[in-house]
Amino acid sequence: MLPTSIPPKALLAALACLSSACTTLPSFNEADYVTAFDGASVVENKTRYSRSLECVRPMLGQSPGGAKRFAVGRVSDFTGKEDLTNGKRITQGAALMVISALAKAGVPMVERFDPSIADMELKYSDNKLITDEPGSNAHRRIFSGSLPGSDFHIVGGITEVNYNIRSGSVESSIRFIGAAARYFVMNVAVDLRVVNTKTLEVVNVQSLQKQIIGTELNGGYFRLFSDGLVDVASAERTQEPIQKAVRMVIEQAVFNMVTEMNQLPAQRCAQLALTPGQAEAQATHVSKAARTVNSNSANAAQSTPTSRTTTSNPVVLTPPPTNNGSSGGNDILIDPYTGEIITQQEQADAVAASQSEVGPLKGLFGTANPQAPANSTSPEAASNNRQMQEKLLWGTRPMLR
Known part of the structure; x- marks a missing residue:
């Protein structure tokens, strides 16, 4: 037994020293560094609407009057959705998504979203402080008309985020087995417009939305035995990314703008964005419409009165x-x-x-x-x-x- 004369504080200090001796932190050197988990590979950020934009690229050179130069202005988040924990609920980079969508379609662009670097270098060039030939005293010269202008520019914003448009659930349990299924639907909307830079006329407006679906499936087995219990549960949750949905809406809006303003045939390229189910449904609808037209043509041909000619032998x-x-x-x-x-x-x-x-x-x-x-x-x-x-x-x- 420990002597009763040892104060409690000294006893606690001795126990702390003993435990620290057994649990000293290891010292790392370069050879002992832990390899970080890489995870998934980096891939190009595409949606199924990106294929439609890439399909338009070869057509722009053949459009009447040539492809127009575009610039992108502010495409802001006007929803006001935020909280103290996660901040803004919707991406603040919608303008960057518009620029990427225009690049996928091969649209000529000029920078107007962030010209701060260009403005600074222009100021340095005006003060003869910048050179394009390091080591020489030749400074960059400023010439009139050296910057190409834009024909049109795109502005707008994210205007809607509606949570839980519809939701539902089904739950059931039979004896020791239970299962449940839940879903919910929300949506986002984007409003973009194309403005003629020279006249400030609004020449094209796109207002599109997309619904976002989330699902949850779970099941379990629970039973109490005399010598213990068994509790097994499994669950799966899927939800479309909200920010990815915003990118999809923007890419579809840009596709509509480019094809409409350059008078391009968009039907073939638009079909590339359809899911397999949508493509099959559209093919079925087109085939039904074709059969209806052929049937109507045949009926019309049968009902058309035959002209009386002299070549028939009475x-x-x-x-x-x-x-x-x-x-x-x-x-x-x-x-x-x-x-x-x-x-x-x-x-x-x-x-x-x-x-x-x-x-x-x-x-x-x-x-x-x-x-x-x-x-x-x-x-x-x-x-x-x-x-x-x-x-x-x-x-x-x-x-x-």
Whole structure:
């Protein structure tokens, strides 16, 4: 036993010294440095809308009037979403995302977002302090018109962040097994505009939004036994990155601006941004529309009245002979298109009338020969004209097979 005369403070100090002797911190040298965990490799920051922008690049050189030079101004966060712990909820680099999107599309750009370095060097050049040839006394010269201007510039901002547009959950437990599923939906919106730098006219406006979906799945097994318990749980949570969603909206807005202002065919490039499910749904919709158009064309072709021509051979019915043993040139005919029973003389008169009315017919009920007097038309020709005009109005009857 420890003597009772040892004060408690001395005892605590002795225990502290003993423990420190056993747990001294190791000393590191260069050979003992711990290798840091590298994690995932660095890749280019792309979205599925980046492929659409890259598809537009070869088309810009062929656009009418050539590609226009763009500059990017302030694209700020106007949502006001922040908290004391995490700060701003939405990215403050939307303008940089616009610049990257323009670069993916191959749009010529001039710097206007941060010209502080250029302004400083311009001031140094004006004071003859900067040289492009180190070691010499030659200073950088300033020439008029050395900086290209922009034709258009883009400004705007992030205008919406709406949390929990919709959410839901399903939970169930049977005896010792339980499972649950949850989801929620939020959205972000971006408003961008293109301004003509020379006239300050707003020439294009894009207001786009994207919904962000998060899901959670979990399950577990819990059971209490006489000699212990078993508790097993698993969970999975997925959520689209909010800042990545902002980049996707901006890239789609830039794609719309570039294609609309340069009058580029955007349908083929826009399809590259579709997910496999969206592409399949669109292909199904297009095929249905094509089948509908073909069906309508076929129905229209079937319902279009066939014009009466002289190349068809009518069916000839021989009438009973007359008293002198001849038919007198009035053989009975059946028109194969209308089914009418006519004579050869009537057919000849109708053909002659139709040939004379092809060119000079003025209006639906005009005269066959406008240069002839109105009272010179014979009753037979007037009847033929009337029959032709009625067929033009109402069509012909189906052909008898």
